[in-house]
Structures are given as structure tokens and as C-alpha cells.
Amino acid sequence: MSDVQLSTDTATRPSGRMLWALVALGLVLAELLILSLTYQQNFVFSCKHAAPELFCRFAGRIVPRTLAVLAGLVLFALARPHVIRSLFHTGQIRALTAIAMNLVGFALIMLPWPVISDASTPQMVALAILCWIGGGILCAMGTLQLLSPTQGWLMLIRGHWKTLGALVVFALALPELTDAIQPMWRFDIVADITFDAVARILELLGYDLYANGAEKVIGAGDFLVMVGPKCSGVEGFALISAFVTIYLVLFRDDLRFPRALLLFPIAILTSWLFNILRIAALLMIGFEISPELAIGAFHSHAGWLSFTALSVGLILVSRTVPFFTNQAALAKVPGMQLPPFFQDRSVAELLPFAVFMLTALLASTFSETPGLIYPMRALIMAGVIALFWRVYRALPWRLDPLALGTGVAIAALWIVTAPAATGTPAFGALTGLAFAGWVVARIVGTSLFVPLIEEMMFRGYMFKRIAPSGTGWRMALAVAISAGLFALLHDRWVEAAIAGVIFGLLVWRSRNITDAIVSHASANFLIAVYALLTGAWHII
Numbered sequence: 001m002s003d004v005q006l007s008t009d010t011a012t013r014p015s016g017r018m019l020w021a022l023v024a025l026g027l028v029l030a031e032l033l034i035l036s037l038t039y040q041q042n043f044v045f046s047c048k049h050a051a052p053e054l055f056c057r058f059a060g061r062i063v064p065r066t067l068a069v070l071a072g073l074v075l076f077a078l079a080r081p082h083v084i085r086s087l088f089h090t091g092q093i094r095a096l097t098a099i100a101m102n103l104v105g106f107a108l109i110m111l112p113w114p115v116i117s118d119a120s121t122p123q124m125v126a127l128a129i130l131c132w133i134g135g136g137i138l139c140a141m142g143t144l145q146l147l148s149p150t151q152g153w154l155m156l157i158r159g160h161w162k163t164l165g166a167l168v169v170f171a172l173a174l175p176e177l178t179d180a181i182q183p184m185w186r187f188d189i190v191a192d193i194t195f196d197a198v199a200r201i202l203e204l205l206g207y208d209l210y211a212n213g214a215e216k217v218i219g220a221g222d223f224l225v226m227v228g229p230k231c232s233g234v235e236g237f238a239l240i241s242a243f244v245t246i247y248l249v250l251f252r253d254d255l256r257f258p259r260a261l262l263l264f265p266i267a268i269l270t271s272w273l274f275n276i277l278r279i280a281a282l283l284m285i286g287f288e289i290s291p292e293l294a295i296g297a298f299h300s301h302a303g304w305l306s307f308t309a310l311s312v313g314l315i316l317v318s319r320t321v322p323f324f325t326n327q328a329a330l331a332k333v334p335g336m337q338l339p340p341f342f343q344d345r346s347v348a349e350l351l352p353f354a355v356f357m358l359t360a361l362l363a364s365t366f367s368e369t370p371g372l373i374y375p376m377r378a379l380i381m382a383g384v385i386a387l388f389w390r391v392y393r394a395l396p397w398r399l400d401p402l403a404l405g406t407g408v409a410i411a412a413l414w415i416v417t418a419p420a421a422t423g424t425p426a427f428g429a430l431t432g433l434a435f436a437g438w439v440v441a442r443i444v445g446t447s448l449f450v451p452l453i454e455e456m457m458f459r460g461y462m463f464k465r466i467a468p469s470g471t472g473w474r475m476a477l478a479v480a481i482s483a484g485l486f487a488l489l490h491d492r493w494v495e496a497a498i499a500g501v502i503f504g505l506l507v508w509r510s511r512n513i514t515d516a517i518v519s520h521a522s523a524n525f526l527i528a529v530y531a532l533l534t535g536a537w538h539i540i
Contacts, residue, residue: 020095022354024146031106032063038113045116050125061175068171071311075247076167090152098145105138170246177242191216194276201280223286240267243311256326267314274310348388349461352453355384371426375438378445395514403506403515407522410499415530417495418539426537443528446540451520458482459507459516470511479504
């Protein structure tokens with residue numbers, strides 16, 4: 001099979017390679033998760049006794065270092081979008097080769113895991129270190145090649161090596177830097193407020209807690225944790241303060257001072273809130289799923305994941321809110337006069353779907369009843385839709401009778417062929433007001449948010465890429481491929497495939513994506529109403 005190639009004429013905007021950028025991000029996050037679950041939870045090897053201390057110190061925190069590097073690169077991309085556009089316009093990418101390189105590198109990283117232990121010979125340890133280093137290099141190269149060919153990266157480095165070098169060095173050293181400045185934030189009141197806030201959240205959720213405020217021990221049953229000084233949020237304070245500092249220094253010309261200094265208290269308070277929610281989530285995972293999962297992978301990396309998300313969000317806000325930005329300076333930067341990232345049609349088709357899938361993955365990973373946390377997913381979907389509202393509002397909306405009629409037919413097919421309910425209900429044991437809130441979120445999310453997000457991806461972005469002219473055999477191929485991929489997202493793939501074909505034919509008929517959205521939304525709404533009236537929530 002030949003490599004998938006993208007030439008310069010298919011990448012006229014950064015979103016031209018957005019799909020491969022999402023693939024690259026997905027690969028990195030999945031590989032980091034697997035590394036965390038294997039090398040930190042089921043790996044008996046004392047590195048410092050068998051390998052150079054410097055290597056062990058660096059490799060022992062490779063996951064947070066990688067996340068910090070990702071945050072730094074996203075910072076650069078948000079601050080210099082015209083540079084990223086140029087990078088994406090350079091040459092051709094060989095996607096299959098890049099993915100293969102990444103996977104080979106990851107296989108090399110994983111290779112020592114089943115064979116290396118404290119009893120291994122020095123030669124075996126040396127071989128393992130070579131596998132880890134070589135695999136890491138191949139993984140990184142494969143990921144970068146998914147975004148741009150080598151010449152693009154060389155041009156980027158030649159033009160911006162100082163800024164990029166500072167960001168990468170800072171990111172790689174961030175764990176040690178955090179350790180060094182943490183003592184500055186050691187205040188007992190921080191731990192007290194954090195402890196009380198976590199206890200209050202869990203009590204509101206109905207947990208019968210043991211909470212010892214004097215010793216900062218909280219939990220239920222056999223699962224107890226201590227909210228010590230480090231867990232109180234001071235690590236987040238140190239991380240985000242260091243990150244904001246490097247951002248203000250590197251991009252000082254783009255910001256308005258002293259207003260930009262307000263980013264410090266905003267970042268610290270938001271980081272504190274994230275940490276409170278992280279500890280509450282850790283306890284819930286320990287209560288409901290697995291103490292080992294809570295203390296191991298989640299405790300080790302949830303803080304760094306939240307730091308990465310907060311850093312990116314903070315920079316995004318500071319770049320798009322005029323209060324913080326030096327508009328005169330940004331007007332001189334090529335590309336900054338363009339509408340923000342959130343007014344790009346292709347981005348509006350891809351990014352919300354990626355967020356939607358990520359929330360589904362996280363829900364199924366950290367909850368035995370993923371449906372129970374659907375309101376949180378609905379809130380996230382609403383947020384990402386709001387970011388792209390100008391794009392969605394500009395669509396040629398209409399209530400086409402055929403679209404409404406096909407929605408009714410699809411709903412009837414879905415209801416008639418529904419299997420019997422099995423297992424725990426999607427809403428768990430919720431009752432009263434909590435159940436009512438869940439129902440509202442489920443109906444709104446299913447009827448409004450999901451149809452818009454899915455159709456913009458499957459019948460919007462995919463149709464545009466497969467059949468840009470909207471006619472001929474390529475359009476038929478687009479209908480078939482999009483319906484097949486749409487079916488793979490659903491347990492009842494036959495009915496989903498039929499629905500996908502109908503949605504695709506509607507767009508083929510009218511060249512109007514809103515017909516598919518209306519059909520999808522009307523079908524989902526009728527199914528949700530049926531579930532509400534009968535209690536058959538499993539059919540959604």
C-alpha cells in the first residue's frame with residue numbers, strides 16, 4: 001500500500017493537516033498512558049542501582065517532561081500561528097511511514113519491559129537503555145513527520161531556534177524547577193482550604209467520608225489518602241507560575257503590561273481549582289474503580305495533564321482577549337490579522353469531534369458507568385461548540401421536510417430494533433434532582449450537541465476531503481466511507497450504517513450539511529423522548 005501524501009495544494013490552511021495533527025496527538029497521549037500503566041505500575045526495576053543516575057532521574061519523569069514539551073510547543077503555535085501555517089504548507093508528508101516509525105519506536109521502548117529486572121546483567125541494562133533512547137527518538141521523529149516533512153522542521157528551527165530551544169529546555173527541566181521553587185508556596189492555609197473543599201465536594205456527591213482535618217486524612221472504607229503540603233496545590237502553583245513567567249518573557253512584545261501580570265493570579269487560582277477537582281476525582285476512582293489505578297497512574301499524571309490543559313487554555317485566552325494583548329504589535333505579525341483559530345471552518349469540523357471522542361475515552365477509562373458522567377461531557381461539548389459558534393451560525397440552516405421525515409424514519413428503526421436492557425442503567429443510582437439534571441443533559445446533548453459535532457465531521461470534513469466537487473463517483477465513495485466509519489462508533493453498527501447512508505444522501509442531494517444535522521437531531525430527539533417516556537435509556 002502506498003503512503004498517504006498531502007501536497008502543498010491540499011494544505012492551504014493549517015487545518016489542511018489538522019487530521020494528521022490529531023492523529024499525532026492521539027498517538028502521543030495513548031503511548032504516554034500505556035507507558036504510565038506498564039513501567040510505573042508493573043515494572044520491578046531499580047534504575048538507580050543499575051544505570052547512570054542522570055539517566056534515571058531524566059527517564060523517571062519522562063511523561064511529565066513530554067507533556068510539558070507539548071504544552072510549550074502549543075504555546076509557540078498559538079503565539080506564532082503564521083509560522084505554523086508555513087510549516088504545514090511545506091512539502092509532502094508520508095503519513096503511513098511516519099506512523100510506522102512512531103510505532104516501531106514505541107515497540108522498542110516497550111521491548112525491555114517484560115525482560116528487565118533488578119537481576120538483569122549490566123549488558124542487558126545497557127541494551128534496555130539503548131532501546132529506550134532509540135525508541136524515544138523514533139517515536140518523536142515519527143510524530144513530527146506526521147505534521148511536516150524534515151525540510152519544514154529545519155526551516156522552523158533555523159528561523160526560531162532561540163525561542164524553541166528555550167521552550168524545550170524549560171519544559172524538560174520543569175519537574176526539577178518545580179521541586180526547587182515549591183518551598184515558596186508552603187502555606188498551611190492552602191492545605192486547609194484544599195482539604196475542606198475536597199471533603200465538601202464528596203459530601204455533596206453523597207459519599208460517607210472519614211475526614212480528619214488535623215492530619216489531613218480523607219477517604220472512605222479502606223481507601224484513605226493524605227492531602228499533604230505537596231497535594232494541596234503548591235506543585236501546580238509552582239508549575240503554572242514558572243510557565244507564565246517564561247511566556248511573559250518570550251512573548252512580552254505581544255502583551256499589554258502591566259495588565260498581563262494579572263495572568264499570574266488567574267493562573268494560580270485556576271490551578272488551585274483544578275487541583276481540588278483532581279483530588280476529588282482521585283478519591284472517587286479509588287472508591288468506585290481501583291485504589292491502585294487512583295494512586296498509580298491517575299495520581300502520577302493527572303496533575304501534569306491538568307497543567308498542560310490549563311497552560312494551553314491560559315495562553316489561548318491571553319492571545320484572543322484584547323484586554324491582555326498588544327494589538328499594535330500583533331497587527332505587524334503575519335497571520336495574526338486573520339480571524340482567530342475558532343473561525344476556521346475545517347477546525348470547527350475536526351476539533352469538536354476530537355474533544356467529543358476524548359471525553360468518551362476518558363469517561364470509559366475512569367468510570368465503570370460512563371453514562372453517569374454524561375452531564376460533564378455535555379458541558380464540555382457545549383463549551384467547544386460555543387467557541388466555534390460563529391462558524392455554525394453561518395451555516396445555511398433550514399428545516400427541510402425530507403430531512404425531518406428521514407429523522408422520524410431513523411428513530412423508528414432504532415427504537416423497533418432496540419435490544420433488551422442489560423447491566424447497570426446509564427444514570428447509575430441517581431434520584432431526585434440529580435436524576436432530573438442528568439436527564440436534561442442527556443436529552444440536550446444527544447439531540448443538539450452530538451448531531452452537530454458528528455455531522456460536521458462525517459458529512460462535512462470527510463465529504464470535503466473525499467469529494468471536493470460534491471459530484472460523481474467520489475461523492476458516492478464519501479457517502480459509503482463516512483457511513484462505515486460512523487457505524488464503527490456505535491454498538492448497533494447496522495442501524496448506524498443505514499442512518500449514516502441516509503445522512504450522506506441528504507447532503508449529496510442538497511449540498512447542504514444542515515439537512516444531515518436536522519435529520520440526525522430529529523432522530524436523536526425522538527429516541528431520547530422515547531427513552532424518557534419508557535425508561536429505556538440504554539437505546540440512546
